Amino acid sequence: MEAVQDLPPGTAPGLRTKSQLQRRRRILQAAAALASRGGVEAMQMRTVAERAGVALGTLYRYFPSKMDLVVAVVGEELDMLESSIARRPPAAATPDGRAVDVLMRATRGLMREPELADALIRALILADVELPFGDRMAGLLVRVAGLSDGHATEEQGVLAASLGAVWVQELLEMLRGRRTYEDIQRRIEIAASRLLAEFPASRVE
Amino acid sequence: MEAVQDLPPGTAPGLRTKSQLQRRRRILQAAAALASRGGVEAMQMRTVAERAGVALGTLYRYFPSKMDLVVAVVGEELDMLESSIARRPPAAATPDGRAVDVLMRATRGLMREPELADALIRALILADVELPFGDRMAGLLVRVAGLSDGHATEEQGVLAASLGAVWVQELLEMLRGRRTYEDIQRRIEIAASRLLAEFPASRVE
DNA sequence: ACACTTACTAGAATCCGTTCTAACTTCGGT
DNA sequence: ACCGAAGTTAGAACGGATTCTAGTAAGTGT
Structure with missing residues (x-):
């Protein structure tokens, strides 16, 4: 524990x-x-x-x-995601577009091994351990959304973390068989468009 | 199971x-x-x-x-929250204000019994069972945010569910000792203001 | 090489969720 | 009042995570 x-x-x-x-x-x-x-x-x-x-x-x-083991496995998966993103960064024009891109890429990766995904996600949520997960994912999103890595506003951090939370929840629902890939995409897009809309600039309609 | x-x-x-x-x-x-x-x-x-x-x-x-037992216990807690809200509905002027009000009220309730809260939340997230939790909470939020109970837009449903997901995540962080009550309040307010801002109307600021 | 601390192994032992068994009650219908 | 179905009980039994033990191997300093 x-x-x-x-x-x-x-x-x-x-x-x-x-x-x-x-x-x-x-x-x-x-x-x-x-x-x-x-x-x-x-x-x-x-x-x-x-x-x-x-x-x-x-x-x-x-x-x-067992949890520590699972967390370590997840860590490796995250490493892979990060390097995949470094290799081929999201191309969308808007911050929320890029975030959605990354999340859906991760989703596809996880869907390839549903059993593994299930195990990992649940274990992570359960983990008492320092979970580098939420934080890592939030950091990744902040980065990808296009804010200079280091100095993100607190608000930006919160919003990225929030989107991460939504994503995790949607994944769980998917693992429960209550969401399809398309559902998730649509829902994440909706949430991301709200959470990561450009800050000072205009709001597209 | x-x-x-x-x-x-x-x-x-x-x-x-x-x-x-x-x-x-x-x-x-x-x-x-x-x-x-x-x-x-x-x-x-x-x-x-x-x-x-x-x-x-x-x-x-x-x-x-054991999970079924936990789920049942949670159900009772939710009943109590709902009746508490019926008794004294959130008074804030904006939808997001009302949602924050409800969530923070629930947070205080859970904080009173941290061990119980911990057990319940984790078990719920883990549950394979149909969990009336996410849905119930989202429905509650939609309701409280001021949309006529029955006919919420899909978008509104998604946004309410998203806020619920964020809240759950924040609770987990709190139970891990990584958030204070004030942290949660601030973060939920930020997320809610984005997610539940008035739809057609003006954006303050 | 020698002593010694640390890592590893095989396996027994413990703890807790869950399942199973066999006997005992309670209930509804007659 | 009596019978059979369904509910209860005490307790044993099983499975998997975790812990413990005694002994064996490996690495380190001298």
Whole structure:
């Protein structure tokens, strides 16, 4: 139930030897693979351990709880999203257009592995841990909406975070089978147009 | 993992005798009491059963899973919020003002029992069940924002639901200790002013 | 090489949600 | 008053996350 103090993203410190990095990698890989089909329930700690070729105790040394493991997996997915965005930045003309673009791209990515997505999103919401998720997503949106990374207004931050919250909620509804991709797109567009409309400038009609 | 088919809100059908209603009541009461301190983890099925003076099997007959139990408890809380609002409707002049009023009133209510709130919110978000929560809250917001209950635009519905999503997210952050009441108020106001600003009319500022 | 701290392993043990069993009650109809 | 269906009970049993234990391997400083 506690935070992952060690092993932050990137080249995780606290991992001295090469074999430890590899272990960590194997674990994350096994976890993601298992979750990809079967969802959370398929991703059992014993199974992950076994599949990663690691003792249960060791798994727990690397990830003190299942949640921590899930959070780490999500972190990797986010890394991928960010690099995808860096590779091919959203092209829309308006800030809200760009934000929608990014969110829908992420949505498509998640839809490709619904079980994984389900597991990840739920776990994230549940997480007691410092979740780099909401913040990271909000930061990403602020950035993408076209505000110089560092110095966003508080208001801008709040609005970006709000859009992120809406998105997460819509994803959950989708996972519950109550939204189609098109639903989400439409709804996110509506919310984004309100939340991220240009600040000082004109309002298109 | 499944929905509560029987026992909808109000006078729950499917409960023939008086003693069954009382059992149900005792269970819900015990559950809420346990969750009030100690949160979800304190609300263990065995404990609830014991404290309600009911066998474990019976508890499971009334509420097929812990989640169903939590959902029922939340339902009761929502009933209370709605009746509180009916008693003393929000007075603010603008739709977004009224929405903020309602949300902050709900926030205060939840803050009074943080452990309970934590348990309930998380469980709800997790729930596979048809959760009358998002919808109920969104409907409440639409209503309170001053749109004739029945015939809200799709856009209005989306916007109300969005504000609800933002609120839930902020609550979660609060429960994680990352927001104060004032934070939430400020942030909800910002989001609401964007999402629920008068539609055709002027924009202040 | 040696001692020592730290990491890893296999497996048992614990905790809690959930399911199952067998016997006992309660209720509605006759 | 009696019968069968449905509701209850105490308690055992099962499954999966998490914890604990004792012993083995690996890395570090001297």
